[in-house]
Amino acid sequence: MSEKKYYFFSDVHLGFLDKQEEKSKERKLVSFLEGIRNDAEKIYIVGDLFDCWIEYRRAVPKGFYRTLAKLNEIVEQGIEVNFFSGNHDFWLNTYLRDDVGLKLYSDSLDTVIDGKRFFITHGDGLSKGDTGYKIIKKILRSPFNQFLYSLVHPDIGLWLAQGSSVKSRLHTDDKQRVEETYGSEKNNGAHGSSGMREFAAGKIGEGADYVVMGHIHKPQDIELTSNNRKGHYITLGDWIRNYTYGEYSNGSFEIKKYSKEN
Secondary structure (H helix, E strand, C coil): CCCCEEEEECCCCECCCCHHHHHHHHHHHHHHHHHHCCCEEEEEEECCCECCCECCCCCCCCCCHHHHHHHHHHHHCCCEEEEECCCCCCECCCHHHHHHCCEEECCEEEEEECCEEEEEECCCCCCCCCHHHHHHHHHHCCHHHHHHHHCCCHHHHHHHHHHCHHHHHHHHHHHHHHHHHHCCCCCCCCCCCHHHHHHHHHHHHCCCCEEEECCCCCEEEEEEEECCEEEEEEEECCCCCCCEEEEEECCEEEEEECCCCC
16 A cells, blocks of 8 residues: 655646646646546645635626546545635635535644644735735735625626736735746745745744645745754745645655656
8 A cells, every 4th residue: 555645735826827828737747646646645735726716695706617626526535625815816705615514714723743732724815015015915804805806796706806806916016026036047936925935934943744735836845954853844836837745754844846748
């Protein structure tokens, strides 16, 4: 019997690129999911699976059928799939939980895997100097504001979300983040990550062995020491250009690149 493994990935941003690129990306994601289902103990999707997801009580965004169907197959197989909301797909109702079968987390999870303590969260709102986004995050995640928005017809609500100035701002930030990650060797993708690193160090000082996040679109595994404790600060990269994921087994965490062409 093969050894069970724990898989982590984030920032797929389904719907971010043009139509042809999205088809290729989704085929690659579905192929990846099919490939890990035979030895996966649990799967963790650490935020921003979708580039825009607003879920109404009786309506969900069009598309992403292949991904959702594959995730449901995996759940029906008996594998736990954990979904963390990010800054692009936090507006959840019951569809992903009840129909697809995902375990939903709106913020973070503190859990033990094979005797090691993991703290898992998307990471948005932790960057230094991100005050504007933190304010927007509170407004958008307010239950009252979400209730008011739910009164808008889904066709209009989804159209507004996809074209709103708020989404444009977040979208621009993501494009800048990708450019800063790949387009500049000088900053090496470090934009906005210092607050996340400090947050991770704090969690390690409190007892975490691994702090796993997404958000900055950069794959990295950094060993930190805090309160005389050593631990790992991990960001998982993305599925826009990196196609990276984390794999934990036998006491070791490794960031890998999925390279199958589609």
